Amino acid sequence: MSDRNENADDDLENGVLDSAGSIDTTGIGIVDGSTAQVDVALPVLHDEDDDYVDDVAEGEAIDADAFEEASRALAAGEAAGDVVDVEPEPAPDPAPARVPAEPAATETTAVAIPHERVRPRTSEVPLHSRRLGDFEADRETSDLLTADRLLDPARVVRPEPEGPFQHFLYTISGHRINLGDGKRARARKDLDRRIAAPLHGGAKFVPVLSRKGGVGKTTVTTLLGMALADARDDRVIAMDANPDRGTLSERVGRSSGKTVRDLVRSADRIRGFNDISAIVARDETRLDVLASDSDPHVSEAFSDDDYRRVAEIAAHYYSVVLTDTGTGIVHSVMGATLEAADQLIIVAGLSVDEARLASETLTWLESNGFAEQVRGAIVVLNTSRPGAQLVRASELEAHFTTRVRAVVRVPYDAHIAAGSAVSFRDLQPETRQAARELAATVVEGLRALNPVA
Template sequence: MPSVTPDGNDTASDDADRGVLETSTGVDATGIGIVGGATAQVDVTLPTPRDEDDLDDDGVVLDDDATVVADAVLVMDAGVVTAEEVIEPATAIVATASVAKDGHERLRPRTSEVALQSRRLGDFEAGRESSDLLTADRLLDPAHAVRPEPEGAWRHLLYTLSGRRVNLGDSKRARARKELDRRIAAPLQGGAKFVPVLSRKGGVGKTTITMLLGMALADAREDRVIAVDANPDRGTLADRIGRSSGRTVRDLVRAQDDVRGFNDISDIVARDHTRLDILASDADPRVSEAFNDDDYRSVAEVAAHFYSVVLTDTGTGIVHSVMNATLDRADVVVVVAGLSVDEARLASETLTWLETNGFADLVRRAVVVLNTARPGAAFVRADELEAHFGSRVRTVVRVPYDPHIASGSAITFRDLQAQTRAAARQLAATLVEGLRQQAAA
């Protein structure tokens, strides 16, 4: 029923003139009258409610304190209600102004510009999605997702006996191993990374550490890893995998100009079960000319095109024909120290020689490996050695004694003791992190 104001005017007719709806004509439209110094009609098209998930997908945020007032006239005693105060910003509806016949401004939403959460920049057709939005996280129901088989003896037994219904996840050891593998597999920026393995004394396990490091890298990484035997004399790196291609670094030096693809390299290198490639040294005693720095540069140039990490098993000592070329290409060096007084001193003197011959930066980034080559108690206190080398280099890693390695036969990574594999992975993870830090610097 229309009401009469003190001046005798019918408010219903005034409301009609001002564009205020007397009643709502449908649930799809809401009329909001704004009375004050100026009057505006705001028509807001409300989305048809479906369920809470659909509203979330469309980018509509529902607040517990928010109330939708439909078919209401908002009157303020002081001031004017603005469109920004009435229209919820989360609906992302942009209003346009139009002038009615009575001279009043009316705001109408441009519903075609409603922002959908699923749209990409540059997509102007509402409701259409690009294929990259069909992700596994969006489509797969977590309740029905298939978890991988757990690692760990009793956990896997329980998983099997329960008909694969009870999955407690991996054991603590398995989780630690997978975390190390994740660190090892981290991407390396830039070109190939060169890592020589050094020692000034024979018999400390330099070739063994080269093999363990290479196997741990190749086992966890997706890119290619190669270990080059750069011993000027007879090296034994290829002997530690039990496989031989019958080719050596000398063959690669001769064929360097004819290498067109990786197939040309794969005919020369040998590969172990972890996908580590080995380039053997020259074992022919009739060869009169030793492998020299020019030969190494030729091999390194070819290897840099096809491998991400190039390990170099250097000869015994520091001053020999290949060392200068090896250090010139080095990104990080690994120095091997045995657990005896003389072996520890020679390793420390190796660092001093590098510092005094222009490679102090390599010493700061170096990794020292304390290799236990003999069973039983060590001759020296390993904690003291670790403290000494830790004051000079970035990281110190201990590798335990392993009878599988001590036998001198071919090394199979999966046959090593668990603590030996863990130490090799720790060395590989430390190396990769050092290479990544260097690239970021």
């Protein structure tokens, strides 16, 4: 080092300054067969700076290992003579910073500069995601705090039993003896569960068909819709698609003044269920009814395309869509109705000609590509006249059982025969039970279409 200082004039020719000038920036010469000028920005040290420490002071030698490492890095980029900024690596064990001594005016420290930019190394802490049970096996999670585990069975209050004898014993014992529900109550609740069973796979379409007028097609649609809506939590709608002015809305007794034609006209403006509610009528069981037009000339214009458009809207807001079709099976809307059908219901009266027409309807459907729907269909034997029937219902039931999945009988009810609005609560118990059995049978058939894995 002293030899170089004694020949300061020669060093100037090689580009080495005779004085550092300042501690911030120092010009350093590099001799490799040619001369290059490199500006090095060294960090300014402060008393509070503990990250970087420069211990090279006057009279001290440069660390040999650091010099060798820098020389190797420089050799890799030897051809370049660019000016680079060097950020020194932090010392492994930082020592308190101190202000270096003022360098002598005639002494210059030469260091080799690596070509690549050097950045401080940062330590990375690996992050791991663990379940609680992975490292704390003796601790339980909140999902283990179930009612079956925490509640004392001896202290849990059971619901009040239904049934004359069960309720009487429960009352006189001061609520200490609870035998549970009676046989009828258990059967009713079991039927409720069957009707209220969840449906999967989107809206289900159930058309009600007949080839002869006056057999009770609209009545069956009304009873089925009320039984479904009364027991289910989702939405049920009955649509009157009769092109000859249907009377389905008159069976509800609550009219909105709107018809299916209004829904077709405003189809592009439907944005939510509130828009549908302004058009449909709703009865006490929460059954929604979409009425047909009262003018036969207008209703005749209700076509397959109109039905598809209405069905598409209804499928967005309802789980079950019942369709009260017109008389016959070849009218203007029947094609689209059968295409969308998930479950068919055929209504037959208790007479010879009505029974034959119902059986011929099944034959026509089988011959026109609906054989599978026929095998899963339901035939409803509707008693529309009082008194004893000449036709033996058991023989009709035996015949249709060979062709369809189920047969349900609906007894005569004077409340329905009056032709006025139907109140589900005012029906005879036998009629209400038959409607609920029909509803449970329909739901079971619909659930079979999309079984839950």
